[in-house]
């Protein structure tokens with residue numbers, strides 16, 4: 001599904017266009033668990049600059065990339081655990097000082113002021129887009145009064161990724177295995193195709209990459225919040241052909257201590273409570289020890305009918 005909103009006025013909260021968009025976003029998230037969107041404010045040149053910078057970044061020596069560390073799992077540098085995949089995470093990337101600390105760490109001699117600006121600009125705009133979408137989802141459920149506190153109790157991680165080509169005779173190879181994201185919302189940009197989505201009917205289908213088009217995924221924390229009404233789509237990256245692939249994503253997720261709880265607006269006779277409240281860090285611990293299994297959320301926080 002592709003939403004092309006050509007009228008910037010539709011982003012004016014409370015307008016008829018806004019209300020219509022809220023409904024469309026919610027329906028896509030319920031039905032498919034993802035959708036595609038263009039954010040006109042982001043110029044194509046900024047994407048181009050991102051890909052130039054990413055190539056230089058991943059070309060740095062392994063020891064340099066490994067300096068990007070975090071106490072949180074999957075936040076720092078990930079490489080070598082999967083044959084084709086490598087990624088670097090930047091915490092609080094909307095904050096210029098944080099991004100500069102990252103680029104200074106990667107380029108210790110002169111830093112990389114141009115790429116630092118690009119990363120910060122891109123992540124700020126992707127965060128803006130994420131918050132608009134989150135607001136739309138909350139509003140469409142009549143739960144807008146919870147949105148500001150939900151945003152307040154969340155944080156973002158910006159992750160940049162590189163996938164090597166297969167170098168084998170096989171015509172395809174797994175870049176990143178099947179999973180659904182465990183966060184609130186993910187905003188992802190890919191240049192070379194490879195992203196695939198599992199439909200509710202159990203079929204994998206590839207997402208075309210189009211200029212300026214972001215893919216938005218519902219994560220499991222938002223699925224839990226929505227009392228199971230939103231679908232967290234499973235997706236994977238398959239590498240085909242001889243082109244390396246770069247992508248970047250902004251992950252909005254509850255702060256570790258935050259409690260994910262279904263608001264009362266989403267519970268009624270037709271929608272009995274499906275998930276107990278939980279602290280996000282406890283869910284993450286369960287999720288990782290369960291190797292990200294498909295039913296982690298239900299096993300961890302699901303309320304068994306009749307309980």
Ligand SMILES: O=C(O)CCC(=O)C(=O)O
Pocket residue numbers: 161176181188190195235237247248249
């Ligand atoms: O690189 C991509 O296109 C997908 C990455 C992804 O799904 C993830 O990091 O959760």
Ligand SMILES: [Fe+2]
Pocket residue numbers: 179180181186235
């Ligand atoms: Fe993902």
